[in-house]
Amino acid sequence: MRQHLTQSLHTALEATHPYRLTQAHLPPSAHGRTALLAVGKAALPMLAAAEDHYGPTLTGFGVTRDGHGGPTRYLPLYEAGHPTPDARSLNAANKALELAGRLSPSDHLILLVSGGGSALLAAPWGVSLEEKQALTQALLASGATIQEINAVRKHLSRIKGGRLAQATPAHVTALLLSDVPGDDPSVIASGPTVPDPSTFQEALAVLDRYGLDFPSARRHLERGARGALEETPKPGDPLFERVENRLIGTNQDFLEAARTYWEGVGYRTLILSDRFQGEARELARFHAALVQSIRAHHTPVPPPVVLLSGGEASVTVRGSGRGGRNQEFLLWLAHFLDEAGVWGIAADTDGLDGNTEAAGALLTPHTLARARAAGLSVRDHLERNDAHGFFAALGDLVVTGPTQNNLNDYRALVVV
Structure with a gap:
């Protein structure tokens, strides 16, 4: 029976391999440039599928967790901190925003997303990287749900909660592997290309619920809750008319x-x-x-x-x-x-x-x-x-x- 238990795990892993799932859903090449960003624990096989599909004209990069990288054909694949973001996470987020900002309306940005992306792309807003690291660790140890954790992350970030899609005029296609219960795209990697239904007020309530005292984060969230800061883009925002978020693999x-x-x-x-x-x-x-x-x-x-x-x-x-x-x-x-x-x-x-x-x-x-x-x-x-x-x-x-x-x-x- 031990063999059946472990073999069932390995068989299901092979049947849902990210390379296979990604390969089946990649869109055709755009008339303009095709740029790629692969982020998450499955970035290596998802990136490999895109490289095989589009060839050497592809531009972009990938970022994955330490120990999850490997050789690639055309695009660089970086490693960064997880589950706590680090300086490499900040560098990857800045590169992603720069890549998105260089594109034109005739270009196509393809985002390959898997779990872990929240930590791997860190663009702190209103807090230092060090405070965001400490807050992430505290949230993970508090018993908070992934939805609660990500509501906080999105409102302390320049890239999460739809802000990456907001940063580019290009058409965006995001292929998503879900690591969250219910498969809500806005929660997967904190939804960088997905409308965000959560609010500053809800993020602040998470800190209150779990007794987390982080002064800079609290001041920033309180400013947002008072309307002094721009909210994340919400469902119905016209910018999402040029964005497709597609689930390609789930629990x-x-x-x-x-x-x-x-x-x-x-x-x-x-x-x-x-x-x-x-x-x-x-x-x-x-x-x-x-x-x-x-x-x-x-x-x-x-x-x-x-x-x-x-x-x-x-x-x-x-x-x-x-x-x-x-x-x-x-x-x-x-x-x-x-x-x-x-x-x-x-x-x-x-x-x-x-x-x-x-x-x-x-x-x-x-x-x-x-x-x-x-x-x-x-x-x-x-x-x-x-x-x-x-x-x-x-x-x-x-x-x-x-x-x-x-x-x-x-x-x-x-x-x-």
């Missing part, structure tokens, strides 16, 4: 590919949802209750069955351990199921879960028994947010390295 696509694998090896499969959000602990509690209901009452389906789910959990960090939302989900699931146990995998499709080198971890019906034999305390590891240490000690980490994909989380539980 649902990934789950469908995984379902094809599981059904191919003989298992009934149920996709629960592609848009779960909330604390990993509560998500694990829900999944545990569902496993128990299936076993006790054959509801909503009888066993054996494979339960698939996606979305993006969050973790409010209180301990000093290492881990990520997927590893923490599995450890809480083991806690809630206790001796009942289950086979399962939870992994981030980008190959990096939280602050670790692992994509995620595996759970077995014997995890708790093996942990006791090894002298491991589930409760202790949960209190320290150290799910990584727990699964590493058992040899149950899933390590893929950077996948150069990013379609959110993958969870599969085999209920027998």
Whole structure:
């Protein structure tokens, strides 16, 4: 069963490979110049697809996370900081705005976007890069949703929330790989070419909700909320008549590919949802209750069955351990199921879960028994947010390295 769990992940990754998805959606060459900007964790394969499609006349560049780069044919691919932006992120954003500003109305700007773009293109507005770095780290540790985090990011940026599209007179086509629950284009990489429905007031409310005290950011957002600063371009703005934002890959696509694998090896499969959000602990509690209901009452389906789910959990960090939302989900699931146990995998499709080198971890019906034999305390590891240490000690980490994909989380539980 271990092999099926890991193979389902790798099979779905291959079926939703960014090169293949990008290649199928690239528009024809424009009469004027065609410029390209690839940004995100999948920038390398998306850029490669564009280079093969358009050839050496293409201009532009790409930017990706450290460790996700590689050789290219015609255009440079830079690396920058993620999940916290750095000076290279600032340089990449300035290059992107300069590229967009040089184009004419007869030109075509193609933007290839995947998750991670918010940090990789950083153009701070109203705050220093250092304060934006600290605020990003605080938001990530607060338990805030990606929508809340991006509402703040957009209103402290010269490039996010539709402002990149605003910076060019060219026709714009953005091909988007979604790493956010619900696939809202305005949230993916903070929507540099997408109308932004969020406001300065909503961004300010996020700081209040999570008790985040960043004076410069707060003053800037308060000025915007009073109407002293220009809002991000909103839905209905005429500038978006020359902009097309097209989703080409989603978490649902990934789950469908995984379902094809599981059904191919003989298992009934149920996709629960592609848009779960909330604390990993509560998500694990829900999944545990569902496993128990299936076993006790054959509801909503009888066993054996494979339960698939996606979305993006969050973790409010209180301990000093290492881990990520997927590893923490599995450890809480083991806690809630206790001796009942289950086979399962939870992994981030980008190959990096939280602050670790692992994509995620595996759970077995014997995890708790093996942990006791090894002298491991589930409760202790949960209190320290150290799910990584727990699964590493058992040899149950899933390590893929950077996948150069990013379609959110993958969870599969085999209920027998």
